[in-house]
Amino acid sequence: MIKRKFITGALLGTGLCCSSAMAVDMSDIEIHGFASIGYFKSSDNDYLVESKDGSMEYNEFGINFRKEIDEKTSFGMQFFSRDLGDLGNNEFMIDWGYVDHKFNDLVGLRLGRVKLPSTLYNEYQDVDVARTTILMPQGVYSISFRDVTLAVDGLTAYGTFATPSAGDFEYNLYYGFLNIPENGSVKQALGADEVDSHMKYTAGGNLIYNTPLEGLRFNLSYGYTKDWDLNATINTVQNLPPTFAPVIVSAQLDLNVESFITRSVGAEYTIGDWIFAAEYLTRTGTFRQAGASVFDIRWGAWYVQADYRLDDRWAFAAYYADYLDDRDDTDGSGYTIDYSAWQKDLAFAARYDINDNWNVKAEVHIINGTALADTNDEEDWEMFALKTTVTF
Amino acid sequence: MRILLISACFLILCSQRLAAEVVAIVHADSADASVSASDIKNMYLGKKSSWTDGTKVTIYTHADKTLNETFLKNNVKKTPSQFKAFWKKQVFTGKGRMPDKHADDAAMIKAIAAKKGAVGYVDKKSVEGATGIKVLSIQ
Numbered sequence: 001m002i003k004r005k006f007i008t009g010a011l012l013g014t015g016l017c018c019s020s021a022m023a024v025d026m027s028d029i030e031i032h033g034f035a036s037i038g039y040f041k042s043s044d045n046d047y048l049v050e051s052k053d054g055s056m057e058y059n060e061f062g063i064n065f066r067k068e069i070d071e072k073t074s075f076g077m078q079f080f081s082r083d084l085g086d087l088g089n090n091e092f093m094i095d096w097g098y099v100d101h102k103f104n105d106l107v108g109l110r111l112g113r114v115k116l117p118s119t120l121y122n123e124y125q126d127v128d129v130a131r132t133t134i135l136m137p138q139g140v141y142s143i144s145f146r147d148v149t150l151a152v153d154g155l156t157a158y159g160t161f162a163t164p165s166a167g168d169f170e171y172n173l174y175y176g177f178l179n180i181p182e183n184g185s186v187k188q189a190l191g192a193d194e195v196d197s198h199m200k201y202t203a204g205g206n207l208i209y210n211t212p213l214e215g216l217r218f219n220l221s222y223g224y225t226k227d228w229d230l231n232a233t234i235n236t237v238q239n240l241p242p243t244f245a246p247v248i249v250s251a252q253l254d255l256n257v258e259s260f261i262t263r264s265v266g267a268e269y270t271i272g273d274w275i276f277a278a279e280y281l282t283r284t285g286t287f288r289q290a291g292a293s294v295f296d297i298r299w300g301a302w303y304v305q306a307d308y309r310l311d312d313r314w315a316f317a318a319y320y321a322d323y324l325d326d327r328d329d330t331d332g333s334g335y336t337i338d339y340s341a342w343q344k345d346l347a348f349a350a351r352y353d354i355n356d357n358w359n360v361k362a363e364v365h366i367i368n369g370t371a372l373a374d375t376n377d378e379e380d381w382e383m384f385a386l387k388t389t390v391t392f
Numbered sequence: 393m394r395i396l397l398i399s400a401c402f403l404i405l406c407s408q409r410l411a412a413e414v415v416a417i418v419h420a421d422s423a424d425a426s427v428s429a430s431d432i433k434n435m436y437l438g439k440k441s442s443w444t445d446g447t448k449v450t451i452y453t454h455a456d457k458t459l460n461e462t463f464l465k466n467n468v469k470k471t472p473s474q475f476k477a478f479w480k481k482q483v484f485t486g487k488g489r490m491p492d493k494h495a496d497d498a499a500m501i502k503a504i505a506a507k508k509g510a511v512g513y514v515d516k517k518s519v520e521g522a523t524g525i526k527v528l529s530i531q
Contacts, residue, residue: 071448076486130477
């Protein structure tokens with residue numbers, strides 16, 4: 001704990017010392033980084049952390065290096081560490097690291113661990129400094145599953161096709177494998193002690209259409225994961241009469257999902273100091289063991305968001321986000337606790353930029369339902385979040 | 393009366409500053425003397441990366457708040473904060489580097505004259521008599 005606090009302080013201190021946006025330039029190697037610490041407090045349900053009691057078990061650190069090898073080729077890598085309740089525990093991982101070669105504006109290739117191009121903002125979930133809110137709409141941008149959804153190990157192709165008067169089209173295509181950390185969100189979601197994951201491949205991409213109407217763009221995304229095996233070991237402690245020692249019983253869960261599909265559609269409109277966005281996303285897959293269905297994933301989520309920059313210091317945002325655990329079960333009739341089938345979140349956020357490299361954010365969430373929460377104690381509840389981030 | 397006089401002077405100064413005409417400039421040997429509005433926008437968003445002769449585009453930004461805001465809003469269609477957020481996203485996903493910012497017109501002109509492929513913007517008045525650069529016409 002002391003070590004973690006020391007690292008937090010050191011990184012925050014480094015950022016605070018930087019009074020303007022700058023990179024440490026060492027022989028043409030750019031170095032940038034960020035450090036965040038946050039606090040959650042909720043009224044009736046634990047969410048992300050043990051938030052009912054108020055928790056500061058939320059931080060993020062990143063440091064990246066990038067070098068332009070020639071005019072068309074660059075290499076970069078970012079190390080990332082986070083703590084979010086039981087997730088992360090400040091173990092550093094390679095967040096992204098790839099060689100990028102841009103043949104021309106139409107075609108470029110990235111090889112390595114690349115941010116997964118999906119939805120409007122998936123690649124930028126870690127870039128806290130680039131948005132007003134602390135938590136993005138969680139049905140679409142799950143902070144818990146960021147270790148699985150944010151990057152792909154493989155190859156991506158990208159480019160822009162500009163037209164004289166019909167706007168321009170940006171595309172991103174990817175092929176590779178999802179990185180499933182042994183101690184990450186999947187292990188936690190399955191309640192497993194060990195998780196081993198393999199997949200045949202994951203592939204997909206997105207298409208962004210920047211329309212001739214200035215500031216209006218649309219996004220269409222599709223992701224397909226083929227033959228994903230999840231081998232989980234779940235240990236349970238069986239208490240015997242007091243004269244005997246407890247026995248640990250291990251159960252093996254060998255899950256396979258033949259196809260796991262993510263689809264999304266979104267729109268963003270920027271006008272003056274306002275940015276409006278809306279997206280709809282679904283994730284679908286059936287996990288089977290020995291051919292028998294164990295559980296279905298039929299998530300559905302959407303949100304609408306408005307973001308306003310008042311001046312150099314202040315920005316405000318609000319969104320309404322709706323998540324359904326089973327998008328065909330809108331009233332929770334198939335659930336023991338009906339309101340655990342959905343989560344509706346009305347959020348209001350404020351951001352204050354102390355300087356170009358240091359911001360403070362606060363937000364309030366008024367929530368109905370507990371589909372994404374850790375407990376199901378109350379249907380209607382609230383959460384308050386606070387976060388500060390420094391970058392250099 | 394004194395307050396009125398000071399206010400009038402202030403307004404005149406402000407209007408002169410606001411009236412400053414911002415022009416895009418490039419290296420004197422640049423293959424391009426003009427670009428489309430779409431091209432200059434895409435250059436500043438990293439989506440157009442080379443000039444017609446293949447030279448790599450290098451974008452510069454200006455530290456002067458009014459000048460910066462005028463250029464970005466008119467040509468990149470983003471406010472300075474939106475532009476900064478856009479480039480922060482590029483930096484923290486490895487897609488690009490933050491554009492170099494130059495303190496004033498003289499520094500901008502000097503930097504562009506020293507690098508073929510660079511593009512920036514200054515007050516039109518500062519271009520008169522400047523060497524090593526030329527105005528980039530935006531169609």
